[in-house]
Amino acid sequence: MLxxxxxxxxxxxxxxxxxxxxxxxxxxxxxxxxxxxxxKFARNKVAIxxxxxxxxxxxxxLFAEFLAPALPDTxxxxxxxxxxxxxxxxxxxxxxxxxxxxxxxxxxxxxxxxSLRRSYVIDDAQVVPVGLFVKGAPYKLWGxxxxxxxxIGPLKSSDTMYLMGTDKLGRDLFSRxxxxxxxxxxxxxxxxxxxxxxxxxxxxxxxxxxGWVDLVIQRVIEVISSMPTIPLWLxxxxxxPLSWSPITVYFVITLIVSLFGWTGLAREVRGRFFALRSEDxxxxxxxxxxxxxxxIFRHILPSLTSHILAVVTLALPTMIVAETALSxxxxxxxxxxxxxxxxxxDAQNVRTIAxxxxxxxxxxxxxxxxxxxxxxxxxxxxDAADPYES
Amino acid sequence: MQMQAVNTSRSTAGQAGEVVLKVEHLSLDFRLRTExxxxxxxxxxxxxxxxxxxxxxxxxxxxxVTARALLRILDKNGVIAAGKMLLAGQHGDIDIAPLTERSPxxxxxxxxxxxxxxxxxxxxxxPVHTIGSQIVEALRLHRRMDKKQARAETIELLRQVExxxxxxxxxxxxxxxxxxxxxxxMIAMALAADPEILIADEPTTALDVTTxxxxxxxxxxxxxxxxxxxxxxxxxxxxxxEVADAVAVxxxxxxxxxxxxDDIFHNPRHDYTxxxxxxxxxxxxxxxxxxxxxxxASDRQPVLSVRNLTKVYGASKAWMGGSSFAVKAxxxxxxxxxxxxxxxxxxxxxxxxTTLGRLILRTVEPTSGDVTYFGQGEPLEVTKLNxxxxxxxxxDVRLVFQDPFASLNPRMTVKQVxxxxxxxxxxxxxxxxxxxxxxxxxxxxxxxxxxxRYPHAFSGGQRQRISIARALALDPKIIIADEATAALDVxxxxxxxxxxxxxxxxxxxxxxxxxxxxxxxxxxxxxxAVLHRGKLVEMGSAEQICTSPQQPYxxxxxxxxxxxxxxxxxxxxxxxxxx
Numbered sequence: 001m002l003x004x005x006x007x008x009x010x011x012x013x014x015x016x017x018x019x020x021x022x023x024x025x026x027x028x029x030x031x032x033x034x035x036x037x038x039x040k041f042a043r044n045k046v047a048i049x050x051x052x053x054x055x056x057x058x059x060x061x062l063f064a065e066f067l068a069p070a071l072p073d074t075x076x077x078x079x080x081x082x083x084x085x086x087x088x089x090x091x092x093x094x095x096x097x098x099x100x101x102x103x104x105x106x107x108x109x110x111x112x113x114x115s116l117r118r119s120y121v122i123d124d125a126q127v128v129p130v131g132l133f134v135k136g137a138p139y140k141l142w143g144x145x146x147x148x149x150x151x152i153g154p155l156k157s158s159d160t161m162y163l164m165g166t167d168k169l170g171r172d173l174f175s176r177x178x179x180x181x182x183x184x185x186x187x188x189x190x191x192x193x194x195x196x197x198x199x200x201x202x203x204x205x206x207x208x209x210x211g212w213v214d215l216v217i218q219r220v221i222e223v224i225s226s227m228p229t230i231p232l233w234l235x236x237x238x239x240x241p242l243s244w245s246p247i248t249v250y251f252v253i254t255l256i257v258s259l260f261g262w263t264g265l266a267r268e269v270r271g272r273f274f275a276l277r278s279e280d281x282x283x284x285x286x287x288x289x290x291x292x293x294x295x296i297f298r299h300i301l302p303s304l305t306s307h308i309l310a311v312v313t314l315a316l317p318t319m320i321v322a323e324t325a326l327s328x329x330x331x332x333x334x335x336x337x338x339x340x341x342x343x344x345x346d347a348q349n350v351r352t353i354a355x356x357x358x359x360x361x362x363x364x365x366x367x368x369x370x371x372x373x374x375x376x377x378x379x380x381x382x383d384a385a386d387p388y389e390s
Numbered sequence: 391m392q393m394q395a396v397n398t399s400r401s402t403a404g405q406a407g408e409v410v411l412k413v414e415h416l417s418l419d420f421r422l423r424t425e426x427x428x429x430x431x432x433x434x435x436x437x438x439x440x441x442x443x444x445x446x447x448x449x450x451x452x453x454x455v456t457a458r459a460l461l462r463i464l465d466k467n468g469v470i471a472a473g474k475m476l477l478a479g480q481h482g483d484i485d486i487a488p489l490t491e492r493s494p495x496x497x498x499x500x501x502x503x504x505x506x507x508x509x510x511x512x513x514x515x516x517p518v519h520t521i522g523s524q525i526v527e528a529l530r531l532h533r534r535m536d537k538k539q540a541r542a543e544t545i546e547l548l549r550q551v552e553x554x555x556x557x558x559x560x561x562x563x564x565x566x567x568x569x570x571x572x573x574x575x576m577i578a579m580a581l582a583a584d585p586e587i588l589i590a591d592e593p594t595t596a597l598d599v600t601t602x603x604x605x606x607x608x609x610x611x612x613x614x615x616x617x618x619x620x621x622x623x624x625x626x627x628x629x630x631x632e633v634a635d636a637v638a639v640x641x642x643x644x645x646x647x648x649x650x651x652d653d654i655f656h657n658p659r660h661d662y663t664x665x666x667x668x669x670x671x672x673x674x675x676x677x678x679x680x681x682x683x684x685x686x687a688s689d690r691q692p693v694l695s696v697r698n699l700t701k702v703y704g705a706s707k708a709w710m711g712g713s714s715f716a717v718k719a720x721x722x723x724x725x726x727x728x729x730x731x732x733x734x735x736x737x738x739x740x741x742x743x744t745t746l747g748r749l750i751l752r753t754v755e756p757t758s759g760d761v762t763y764f765g766q767g768e769p770l771e772v773t774k775l776n777x778x779x780x781x782x783x784x785x786d787v788r789l790v791f792q793d794p795f796a797s798l799n800p801r802m803t804v805k806q807v808x809x810x811x812x813x814x815x816x817x818x819x820x821x822x823x824x825x826x827x828x829x830x831x832x833x834x835x836x837x838x839x840x841x842x843r844y845p846h847a848f849s850g851g852q853r854q855r856i857s858i859a860r861a862l863a864l865d866p867k868i869i870i871a872d873e874a875t876a877a878l879d880v881x882x883x884x885x886x887x888x889x890x891x892x893x894x895x896x897x898x899x900x901x902x903x904x905x906x907x908x909x910x911x912x913x914x915x916x917x918x919a920v921l922h923r924g925k926l927v928e929m930g931s932a933e934q935i936c937t938s939p940q941q942p943y944x945x946x947x948x949x950x951x952x953x954x955x956x957x958x959x960x961x962x963x964x965x966x967x968x969x
Contacts, residue, residue, distance in 0.1 A: 004649030011662035016428040280797035288811035
């Protein structure tokens with residue numbers, strides 16, 4: 001009833017495919033997990049952009065002294081709450097010829113006699129020539145290398161340039177923001193490093209051994225994460241003696257923030273350990289005679305490094321926000337240290353926001369951009385973290 | 391007797407042979423990241439009323455996506471590139487291919503005219519609804535019954551699929567059903583709308599062999615009594631021989647050969663069909679019977695001796711009230727393993743065979759009993775070894791895992807995987823390690839140049855070879871292979887078994903081969919131990935167990951194994967065992 005038919009050809013050796021892209025194929029056979037992860041990450045354009053932004057922010061923090069036109073603490077009382085100046089490319093000289101000249105325009109200041117409030121008007125006629133790699137206020141790069149070259153600044157050192165305006169003491173906000181980047185970005189990094197250390201160690205132990213060890217560690221985590229953070233920070237920060245140097249305070253604040261940040265990471269690591277410790281390849285390694293330490297560090301942890309990396313990237317912005325919040329409330333970093341939170345402290349009242357809105361806008365923009373960039377980067381990393389999924 | 395019934399009912403079914411579904415030149419493309427995969431190419435077949443067409447092929451052959459295309463439940467990146475799928479109707483044929491995703495015609499066909507049974511009975515039923523409510527829903531949707539009618543009909547359907555006490559079971563949840571019962575419920579659901587076509591996608595792959603026989607039996611009877619056309623998708627030639635009227639063999643997206651079951655089995659034309667049959671039939675013989683060493687002398691010293699091994703779960707004294715509930719996973723098992731011998735341990739899921747393997751290695755601690763290992767020097771009491779001594783024992787007795795994907799660390803290169811036991815034991819490093827890993831790769835039939843690659847670059851069979859190389863790295867005496875071939879395709883399975891036999895010839899090895907697959911055990915082993923609910927039921931030579939089993943349980947187990955020859959169907963007149 002049914003005809004017996006067959007294809008009169010030798011069996012094929014591989015499934016039929018048509019290549020879509022002619023780009024050079026990734027040699028997945030010898031590509032390590034990191035290469036695969038990178039290949040997957042590189043396809044997420046948003047995450048790449050976010051990563052570049054983060055990188056730029058760290059570079060800014062690293063070379064803050066060189067990038068800032070002025071020192072963060074140089075105050076000029078004649079320019080309090082001066083508005084931002086615009087950087088212009090072409091200037092008209094006395095003969096009326098327009099020619100290329102990087103410059104900012106000066107202010108004319110009027111003082112309201114009744115309220116004694118100063119108001120500034122941008123005066124197009126005043127040209128303050130600006131140059132790249134100019135000599136300015138002397139500084140020591142990283143506190144070591146003495147120099148006085150700034151990336152950008154007024155050619156005459158007696159002139160002023162306030163690209164983002166000034167604060168109530170007449171300090172350049174742009175310079176202060178750049179210096180604040182160093183503190184704010186590094187406080188997250190150091191805080192997360194401490195959290196990472198605690199989280200991975202305790203999470204691994206908890207997940208690998210289970211039993212009463214797990215029970216104790218998990219209860220500790222629950223106790224810590226059930227504490228309301230803001231009052232606790234307030235209490236701990238208030239305990240810092242006023243006589244301590246700003247640097248010591250900085251490290252203590254980092255420590256306080258990170259002591260409460262490790263619990264999430266520890267839980268994540270513990271969960272992954274629970275899943276992985278019963279995997280066949282772990283049993284195989286155990287039967288190969290591997291010690292427990294080797295099992296944890298050589299066989300299990302490498303399988304989660306990418307996940308840990310993603311979690312850490314997502315934990316960094318919470319650290320930055322925590323520092324900002326503490327400093328804003330006046331219990332974190334204090335002047336003369338400059339951080340985004342310290343800068344925002346100046347924008348605490350309505351009067352400032354009304355007269356000098358740039359004091360609120362620029363520091364908060366920096367925080368928002370950083371947190372968003374970290375989140376996009378972290379999401380991208382998390383998606384790429386398992387290169388074997390597809 | 392049953393066979394006769396099958397034949398008569400087929401000839402009497404009125405319009406038997408009438409075509410209900412015709413697939414013409416169907417091609418399916420899947421868009422992947424860098425390429426388009428032509429998963430199905432130019433596939434044509436017909437389904438006739440009252441007949442079963444088996445779509446057979448190995449993994450990646452495109453058999454499942456073909457079935458899914460019939461119901462238009464392809465993944466998002468899949469498209470029907472060409473072809474027609476004509477479903478016969480009173481007002482002419484309906485082509486399923488151009489229907490839009492939400493069109494009422496398609497919704498009527500899905501579950502209404504074509505019923506589908508999935509492979510995995512665990513995940514295809516909702517865990518939060520009762521079995522009954524899921525079937526009632528299908529009835530109300532497709533047959534517009536009211537609640538009361540639907541409930542009565544559901545009970546009737548559950549009765550038809552031979553679920554005991556259907557009026558009570560209707561209100562039970564999925565987790566209260568065993569695997570076989572869930573598959574029965576799934577069948578009842580597929581049959582709810584009284585479909586003309588039943589698609590069964592590997593319906594018994596997840597089930598034990600005796601349950602498989604019952605389910606296939608049930609599907610076949612229901613199909614004939616209802617006069618449905620059936621498309622059965624399977625990788626198992628044995629099932630094909632038992633159930634099919636017509637067969638289509640798929641390979642890399644094409645139907646390479648199609649014909650009646652008898653033609654395919656007794657007159658295969660295409661090389662791939664021949665190869666597939668070859669590796670299936672090969673497993674029906676035992677090459678060890680011819681090449682076996684002299685019969686085991688009773689005075690020979692065993693290499694491993696297991697005495698009264700028992701593992702009880704759940705009997706621990708709980709600190710509140712205590713628990714009287716205990717499961718004996720392994721119950722008083724004793725056997726000896728002789729040098730150079732292959733001992734098979736067979737049993738269905740839950741029989742304790744895997745636990746037994748783990749008890750011998752002490753990755754699971756035995757409740758009582760002894761394992762004695764006779765290696766070099768003193769006999770070792772495995773159950774009394776401390777941690778350090780146990781490491782030495784694990785060097786001599788190695789384990790090969792079932793899942794070649796989970797058992798290799800994806801973050802390590804092949805060299806690191808195979809070299810790990812050598813590094814840990816401090817035996818080799820540097821160039822000597824490279825050399826040894828190269829040797830081991832050659833031993834398992836892989837090119838030593840692949841050393842620097844990662845496991846994801848290898849197929850299942852190759853990965854299993856890497857696992858074997860890792861097991862051999864420390865010159866073991868005994869290898870415990872736990873379902874080592876279960877995850878592999880038939881042709882690869884035969885290759886791996888031959889590799890193990892070949893290695894055994896070269897190295898002085900004994901195997902404990904744990905498997906649910908009788909044919910594999912028959913091919914590979916000298917002696918076989920049959921486990922049932924933790925107890926050793928029967929033990930004897932492979933040939934004796936497979937041809938003349940003594941115990942009723944073994945008889946039912948052996949007779950339930952599908953036989954890859956349509957002229958000698960075995961399953962339909964099998965022995966049933968009730969315990």
